[in-house]
Amino acid sequence: MKLNPNFITHMSGGQYYVVSTDSTAFKGIIRGNGTTGDIIDLLKNEVTEEQIVDALFEKYDAPRDRIAADVSTVLTKLRSVGAIDGE
Amino acid sequence: MDSFGLTASGLTLEIQHRYKAMNRFCEGYRVELPLSSETEAAAGPAAIRPDAVISVTDEELEAERRRAEAIGRSFSMGYYEITAIFRKIAEFLPRTGRFLMHGSALAMDGEGYMFTAPSGTGKSTHASFWRKAFGPRVVMVNDDKPFIRIDAESGKAFVSGNPWNGKHRLGCNAEFPLKALCVLTRGEENFVRPLSREDAFPVLLRQVYRPSDPGMLAATLDLLDAFERGVKLYTMSCNLDPDAARTAYEGMRD
Numbered sequence: 001m002k003l004n005p006n007f008i009t010h011m012s013g014g015q016y017y018v019v020s021t022d023s024t025a026f027k028g029i030i031r032g033n034g035t036t037g038d039i040i041d042l043l044k045n046e047v048t049e050e051q052i053v054d055a056l057f058e059k060y061d062a063p064r065d066r067i068a069a070d071v072s073t074v075l076t077k078l079r080s081v082g083a084i085d086g087e
Numbered sequence: 088m089d090s091f092g093l094t095a096s097g098l099t100l101e102i103q104h105r106y107k108a109m110n111r112f113c114e115g116y117r118v119e120l121p122l123s124s125e126t127e128a129a130a131g132p133a134a135i136r137p138d139a140v141i142s143v144t145d146e147e148l149e150a151e152r153r154r155a156e157a158i159g160r161s162f163s164m165g166y167y168e169i170t171a172i173f174r175k176i177a178e179f180l181p182r183t184g185r186f187l188m189h190g191s192a193l194a195m196d197g198e199g200y201m202f203t204a205p206s207g208t209g210k211s212t213h214a215s216f217w218r219k220a221f222g223p224r225v226v227m228v229n230d231d232k233p234f235i236r237i238d239a240e241s242g243k244a245f246v247s248g249n250p251w252n253g254k255h256r257l258g259c260n261a262e263f264p265l266k267a268l269c270v271l272t273r274g275e276e277n278f279v280r281p282l283s284r285e286d287a288f289p290v291l292l293r294q295v296y297r298p299s300d301p302g303m304l305a306a307t308l309d310l311l312d313a314f315e316r317g318v319k320l321y322t323m324s325c326n327l328d329p330d331a332a333r334t335a336y337e338g339m340r341d
Contacts, residue, residue: 005301008301008304008305012284012285012311012312014285015285015288017289019308020297021299021300021304022298022299023299029289029292
């Protein structure tokens with residue numbers, strides 16, 4: 001899976017924003033913290049959910065199952081607005 | 088197909104159009120261009136050359152018609168052309184360090200002030216209170232969708248008029264340095280407070296035009312960051328008392 005090219009990321013004031021172009025059905029804005037930003041950065045290239053969990057487990061000192069749950073939550077949100085292409 | 092030059096925000100655009108309504112709509116913003124190689128040669132160095140040529144396809148006109156139909160509205164083809172051309176201009180602006188923001192902009196003593204909020208909050212009403220309170224010191228720049236230009240060298244923001252200035256056609260073909268932007272909310276009492284860039288960004292993001300091209304959208308967000316650095320940001324709770332204008336000015340002028 002990968003970030004839909006009609007969704008761009010932007011960092012401002014310490015917050016990550018995922019913003020869609022005018023050509024998408026989603027007209028809102030997604031905001032998130034550092035972890036969300038890490039996930040979105042990884043989605044700029046083709047990646048699996050497992051690979052995202054691996055990368056964050058490497059970076060953060062937190063239980064793997066909690067990281068996996070956070071990743072799942074963020075991916076579900078991004079999928080719900082059409083921001084992710086592929087499985 | 089006819090053509091004319093349109094000037095706004097320091098840009099000159101060649102507008103190619105099918106319907107006469109476009110000509111009338113842009114009154115006050117039109118300029119003669121050399122439209123053929125013969126006239127350009129005759130005009131010599133004084134010829135105004137456009138920064139871009141703006142035209143719309145049949146498909147783009149049809150897309151405007153479908154957008155209107157989706158909300159139960161129906162307009163003339165001339166109206167759809169006016170809207171489609173504006174959309175094309177808005178898509179082009181980020182290439183030039185400019186973007187479009189929804190709001191009411193005025194200039195007081197030569198300095199720009201802009202008010203933004205969701206539709207129906209009272210931006211235009213608030214701007215009318217400024218005109219009533221301060222008379223000829225106030226000039227309306229654009230009551231609906233002004234252009235914002237970020238100067239690449241100084242980082243300063245400038246607000247300017249364009250023909251798409253709202254149903255009452257309030258605006259002028261001029262540019263002013265933008266001193267402050269205020270996010271309006273309806274409230275019982277009038278009070279102004281500074282707004283942090285962090286709090287302002289998501290609010291302003293909802294009021295800027297989002298291009299359909301990802302690269303231009305990214306450029307727009309960078310310009311919005313620069314805008315926040317170059318302009319004082321405020322939020323104001325305001326009621327429908329005309330004194331709201333004086334409260335706003337007193338709160339933002341320093």
